[in-house]
Amino acid sequence: MKTKVLKWILLPAAGAVIWWLIYSNLSAFAGWFTYSLLKLEQGRHFSSSVEFFVFETPKVLMLLVIVVFVIGIIRSFFTPEKTRAILSSKTEAVGNVLAALLGIVTPFCSCSAVPLFIGFVTAGVPLGVTFSFLISAPMINEIALVLLFGMFGWKVAALYVGVGLLIAIVAGWILGRLHMEKYIEPWVFQTQVAQTDVQQTMSRQDRVNCGLTAVRDIVSKVWIYVILGIAVGAGIHGYVPQDFLASFMGKSAWWSVPAAVLLGVPMYSNAAGIIPIVKALLEKGAALGTVLAFMMAVIGLSLPEAIILRNILKPRLVFTFFGIVAAGIIIIGYLFNMVL
Amino acid sequence: MKKIQILGTGCQKCTKLADLTRQAADELGIEYELEKVTKISDIMKFGVMVTPALVVDGQVKVAGGLPNVERIKEMIK
Known part of the structure; x- marks a missing residue:
């Protein structure tokens, strides 16, 4: 009993306190490191870049570890099989909303997009609902969420989730209304899908292990992009003059939103590195809507995914899918530039 | 003879x-035959929606995850 209390309550609590103490002193540390230890002069380009880098790097990595860990645990409660069972009994509108929400918490990697699509569609999940899931799962990304929260605060992070859900729900619903079932490759419906359920009962320890594995997998993959992104961001922060970007990434440049989306599509794997750069861009006069559109296009629309989906969808449906999501992102970009 | 499919x-x-599976099976010293199933329609026949998956004697043991060697040993025993 005593060891249980120690392991499940005291240890995590102590860990959280230590984490918080370090986290809340990072800004002071970066200042001390830059100006007292390295004795750099205040107000210089270089020292301001160094301070940015020394502050943002540990901050983002610490946030990344904690969020990936928690999401890893949450995801251990969800499986694609459960998600499919929930969705196959729902009507369209409700289904689109649920699918978008489940897309956030269901563990899923883009290499499984094809079997997942077939599994959903053949089990009677409507096409539009399936698309809502396929849009939301990659677009609302835990790494992006962490970085946005860490660098811009909870409002922008919440905005990102809200907008991502909205696009997934609406785009999926429109795709469903278009009745494009005939543009799915016919062999998809001829595929024999067994309905076996993988029964995996998990203990509390197993779920914690899921969280730890997620941390190891994800952090070991993205840390280098995060550091590179922060380094570039630090350079922009220190050296690019204020309002330099306002003329071509600001609100007045109407073409900047579609241009940002076009630019974002081929950039895929660098989602982790893109946000620190984005923060620096924003400081220098880029508009939030433009920047948000850019980021969503980087994360949510990827060429590799289009190529994978081409295996099961005819070109017309792939284009429609991409077109609707891209249009959604562009509209959102303009909307933010107008409102904020 | 165990039939293991990836x-x-x-x-x-x-x-x-x-x-990892090969390593686990070799460490256990069991007799086995390992087959990689790569065709999507064949994968779907197992009812698996997320890859990779491990199937032992026709039974799906794990889908969508990467267990460690010790876990795999328990599954293929």
Whole structure:
């Protein structure tokens, strides 16, 4: 009993306190490191870049570890099989909303997009609902969420989730209304899908292990992009003059939103590195809507995914899918530039 | 003789799972036959929606994850 209390309550609590103490002193540390230890002069380009880098790097990595860990645990409660069972009994509108929400918490990697699509569609999940899931799962990304929260605060992070859900729900619903079932490759419906359920009962320890594995997998993959992104961001922060970007990434440049989306599509794997750069861009006069559109296009629309989906969808449906999501992102970009 | 099948379309994790499974089986010293199932329609016949997956004697043991060698040993025993 005593060891249980120690392991499940005291240890995590102590860990959280230590984490918080370090986290809340990072800004002071970066200042001390830059100006007292390295004795750099205040107000210089270089020292301001160094301070940015020394502050943002540990901050983002610490946030990344904690969020990936928690999401890893949450995801251990969800499986694609459960998600499919929930969705196959729902009507369209409700289904689109649920699918978008489940897309956030269901563990899923883009290499499984094809079997997942077939599994959903053949089990009677409507096409539009399936698309809502396929849009939301990659677009609302835990790494992006962490970085946005860490660098811009909870409002922008919440905005990102809200907008991502909205696009997934609406785009999926429109795709469903278009009745494009005939543009799915016919062999998809001829595929024999067994309905076996993988029964995996998990203990509390197993779920914690899921969280730890997620941390190891994800952090070991993205840390280098995060550091590179922060380094570039630090350079922009220190050296690019204020309002330099306002003329071509600001609100007045109407073409900047579609241009940002076009630019974002081929950039895929660098989602982790893109946000620190984005923060620096924003400081220098880029508009939030433009920047948000850019980021969503980087994360949510990827060429590799289009190529994978081409295996099961005819070109017309792939284009429609991409077109609707891209249009959604562009509209959102303009909307933010107008409102904020 | 155990029949072990690795389901996956050839992503990085699938190759990793095959390697780990081979290692686990060799360490246990059991007799086995390992087959990689890469065709999507064949994968779907197992009812698996996320790859990689490990199938032992026709039974799906794990889908969409990468267990460690010790876990795999328990599954293929």
